Every structure is written in C-alpha cells, then in structure tokens.
Amino acid sequence: MSAEYPAARPRRLRRSPAFRRMVAGTRLHPADLILPMFVKEGIDQPQPVASMPGVVQHTRDSLRKAAHEAADAGVSGLILFGIPAVKDARGSAADDPEGILQVALRDVNEEVGDAVVVMADTCLDEFTDHGHCGVLTASGDVDNDATLERYASIAVAQARAGSQMIAPSGMMDGQVGAIRAALDADGFRDVPILAYTAKYASAFFGPFREAAECAPQFGDRSTHQQDPAGPLEEALREVRLDLAEGADVVMVKPALAYLDVIRRFRDEVEVPVAAYQVSGEYAMIEAAAANGWIDRDRMIMESLVSIKRAGADLILTYWATEVARRL
Numbered sequence: 001m002s003a004e005y006p007a008a009r010p011r012r013l014r015r016s017p018a019f020r021r022m023v024a025g026t027r028l029h030p031a032d033l034i035l036p037m038f039v040k041e042g043i044d045q046p047q048p049v050a051s052m053p054g055v056v057q058h059t060r061d062s063l064r065k066a067a068h069e070a071a072d073a074g075v076s077g078l079i080l081f082g083i084p085a086v087k088d089a090r091g092s093a094a095d096d097p098e099g100i101l102q103v104a105l106r107d108v109n110e111e112v113g114d115a116v117v118v119m120a121d122t123c124l125d126e127f128t129d130h131g132h133c134g135v136l137t138a139s140g141d142v143d144n145d146a147t148l149e150r151y152a153s154i155a156v157a158q159a160r161a162g163s164q165m166i167a168p169s170g171m172m173d174g175q176v177g178a179i180r181a182a183l184d185a186d187g188f189r190d191v192p193i194l195a196y197t198a199k200y201a202s203a204f205f206g207p208f209r210e211a212a213e214c215a216p217q218f219g220d221r222s223t224h225q226q227d228p229a230g231p232l233e234e235a236l237r238e239v240r241l242d243l244a245e246g247a248d249v250v251m252v253k254p255a256l257a258y259l260d261v262i263r264r265f266r267d268e269v270e271v272p273v274a275a276y277q278v279s280g281e282y283a284m285i286e287a288a289a290a291n292g293w294i295d296r297d298r299m300i301m302e303s304l305v306s307i308k309r310a311g312a313d314l315i316l317t318y319w320a321t322e323v324a325r326r327l
C-alpha cells in the first residue's frame with residue numbers, strides 16, 4: 001500500500017546527505033573485505049604488476065608490512081597467493097613445508113593472525129610449469145581425480161603452516177570433499193573451507209595471470225571452470241554439491257558480471273556468500289581512471305556496494321585496505 005504522486009514524492013528522502021545516509025539499504029563495513037596478496041619467492045624488492053597498478057608481488061618482508069596495514073585498516077581476512085622460484089609438472093612447491101606459500105602463511109599468521117583470518121588459495125596453477133590448475137593426463141587433459149590427491153596434500157600443508165581457512169579454487173569435481181576428508185584425518189576438523197563454488201572461465205582473470213605468473217602454456221580452463229553462458233542451474237548444482245561436501249563459505253567469481261548468481265546463492269543457501277572482485281574488474285577501473293575517463297574513487301565504491309547489494313556477505317578485492325580505511 002502506498003500513495004501515488006503527488007502525495008508520494010520519493011525525492012523527499014534523497015534531499016540531503018543526511019537523509020541518504022539514514023535510509024541507505026547497503027552499508028559496506030571493513031569486515032566485509034578480504035585482501036588477496038601475492039608473494040614471490042627469491043625477490044628482494046616488491047615487483048609491480050603492470051596490468052594491476054598499485055598491486056605488487058611481495059617479498060616476505062613487504063608482505064608482512066602490507067598485512068599489518070590491512071589488519072590495521074580493519075579488513076577481516078587475507079588470502080595469499082604464492083609464486084615459487086621453481087615450477088614442475090606436479091606443482092611440488094605447493095605442498096612443500098618450506099614452499100613460499102607455507103613460509104608466508106607462517107610469517108603473516110605470526111604478524112596478524114590474531115586480528116584477521118589468514119588463508120591461502122589452494123590450487124596448483126601458480127606451481128605447475130604448464131600453468132594448469134591440476135596434474136595432466138598423458139594426452140594433456142587436467143586429471144580430476146589425480147588432482148584431488150594433490151589438493152588434499154596441499155590443504156594439509158597449508159593448515160600445518162597455520163592457514164586458518166582453506167580456499168580451493170581449481171573447480172575440480174569433488175575438491176571440497178577430498179579436502180574436508182584430508183583435513184579431518186590430519187586433526188584439522190575445525191579449519192573451515194571457503195569454496196570457489198561458481199567460478200567461471202572468465203576473461204576477467206587476465207591480469208591475475210601476470211600477477212601470479214600462471215598463464216596456461218596451452219589450452220585454457222574451460223573444461224573445468226563454468227561457461228559464462230551456462231544455465232544458472234549449473235551454479236545451483238555446484239553450490240548444492242559443495243555444501244554436501246562440507247563447504248563452510250561459498251563463493252562466486254568474478255563478481256560484477258555475475259551479480260545474478262550472487263543473488264541466487266544468497267537466496268538459496270544458509271552459509272555466508274563471498275564474491276571475488278577479480279583482477280580484470282580492478283584493472284578496468286584503474287585503467288579508465290588513469291586516462292581521466294572516470295571518477296576512480298566513486299566507481300570503486302559503487303562497484304563494491306553493488307556486489308554487496310546483490311547479496312555478498314564477503315568481498316575479496318584488491319582495494320580492500322584502501323576502502324577499509326575510507327569507510
């Protein structure tokens with residue numbers, strides 16, 4: 001029941017900043033934000049990522065410092081990506097206790113692990129010489145079940161290094177269940193899983209491949225990541241499977257091009273929903289801003305508000321520290 005014009009005048013509540021603030025339906029909070037960070041083995045200076053202005057591949061020292069800044073700004077989580085000095089076909093560095101990601105997890109946990117949730121991406125593409133997210137069959141396909149064994153081992157190595165949450169991103173069938181079983185068997189019953197549940201084979205990941213040095217040397221990821229044109233029900237099936245396998249948080253990725261999927265997840269599930277504002281979303285805004293074509297700060301906030309309004313409880317964003325400070 002509501003009045004019609006002229007009794008109804010929606011503009012009344014938009015009249016001033018005070019009114020708009022009072023009736024805002026979507027409020028971002030620093031604790032909504034999780035910062036993805038890159039750490040590279042064997043460098044002594046942070047390396048800028050050309051396609052992601054403002055993002056760097058960290059040294060161990062610069063990572064500690066940036067982790068502090070993020071924690072002080074109030075973000076609720078950090079997710080680390082490691083770039084090893086040596087890569088091989090099975091991604092051996094990924095579950096090496098002295099591998100860069102495990103070392104960095106220990107460093108960052110020691111530094112800020114009481115204040116924020118420290119975790120790592122659980123995948124193989126940063127660690128394999130062929131750049132795929134799993135081990136390969138003789139014919140060059142990504143071998144689902146052989147990869148699950150690797151993921152289980154990596155998850156346990158990360159948990160032993162102090163990862164407070166495990167975040168499998170490879171889109172192998174059964175990955176959440178395989179990791180849950182391995183964690184439980186190794187005494188990590190209480191370590192939750194943030195599942196990359198609906199992850200699309202997206203061109204928006206382009207700049208990340210420079211940041212994480214993980215471009216596939218042949219082929220692409222479309223045999224395991226979802227087709228952007230696939231039916232919405234496919235994402236719902238993925239979320240049902242991940243929850244049945246024990247996922248504690250479910251994620252949609254990328255974010256801005258998949259707001260409908262975020263909304264459906266929020267309406268369907270009882271666990272927190274995360275969304276990943278990925279490298280290409282970051283790069284588009286930074287590049288347009290560098291050209292003077294858009295208002296950078298407003299566009300960053302508008303993009304994050306829209307992702308939250310779509311239903312994301314948590315947002316992974318490369319702007320996490322900056323935005324948390326601004327809030």
Ligand code: PBG
Nearest residue numbers: 123125169204205208278279280
């Ligand atoms: C896989 C992974 C990717 C991203 C996060 N985890 C790349 C891919 O699937 O190709 C992309 C993140 C981004 O684009 O910001 N380890």
